[in-house]
Amino acid sequence: MDLEKMTMDSIWNEIDARLSANKGPIEGMNASYSFDLSGEDGGMYGLKFSDGDAETFRGDPGEVDCALKMSVGDFKKLLGGNLNSTAAFMMGKLKVKGNIGLALKLENLLKQYTF
DSSP states (O other), X not given: OOGGGSOHHHHHHHHHHHHHHOOXXXXXXXXXXXXXXXXXXOEEEEEEEXXXXXXXXXXXXXXXXXXXXEEHHHXXXXXXXXXXXXXXXXXXXXXXXXXXXXXHHHHHHHTTSXX
């Protein structure tokens, strides 16, 4: 899958499909995230984990445990495993509000899926 050529809508559909198909890594996870993605094809997105289920949102998901702000390009790199969230945070490419530990947990979770 070439994330660079995919639209954000296609990427979020793929995230939804993969999380639904393999619930093992999200078992017991209860957290909500918002993604404020800037740049071409950017926008607000959300991801909520609750008792082994995952739900994706387009638009503002409301109050969340962890809010992430980054560019569309950096989000695609993060999803593809080509961007370390800690390094991105230190370089100012990733801004986090709320529970920073959940941001790190999300990166480890994404590594268990192939995007």
